[in-house]
Amino acid sequence: SSELTQDPAVSVALGQTVRITCQGDSLRSYYASWYQQKTGQAPVLVIYGKNNRPSGIPDRFSGSSSGNTASLTITGAQAEDEADYYCNSRDSSGNHYVFGTGTKVTVL
């Protein structure tokens, strides 16, 4: 099975931009989706596909991909964006799914 690696933690000043990365071999074949999870809550989908936001997700969230790396960018981070973020993709077999190790985002 494949692995998806994320930086454990990043911090960003209020109103500034932060990029969260996700690395894994399967990302050469499949797009990543991204999930935001606040403490004690269920995950929420924020980005999927090439760069698609579900209804209700602010446009400050965007996604991109290159080679074996997918990225989630928050442009103009807000206090409410403080959360854990997980990437997800199919693994190399295409039949299983794998989540990234997660990144804790702190807004200063």
Place this chain on the structure above:
Amino acid sequence: EVQLVESGGGLVKSGGSLRLSCAASGFTFNSYSMNWVRQAPGKGLEWVSFISSSSNYIYYADSVKGRFTISRDNAKKSLYLQMNSLRAEDTAVYYCARENHDSSGYAFDIWGQGTMVTVSS
């Protein structure tokens, strides 16, 4: 309102069994594949199992294969996870999640609130 509600969690001894349920509402359940995802206390998300809309395709994570069984009843708009031979490392919050496919890709777009499973040794 589109909603998933899990139930069936609880405290069980190592080696025991538990059956989780997930009730869907607000959408055409039989048109969507479904998944179970779990999260151990203080840890990250772990995909557990997938079932296609008509139950034709079923997949499991290696960590649960042979012990867990996913199923669904489209008439009852419900998803299930039968968990046998439970181990301490299965202790986690279990979420059901809808899988949505479109031309842009796939994603787990709707999640339940989760149900806690605690396995005591």
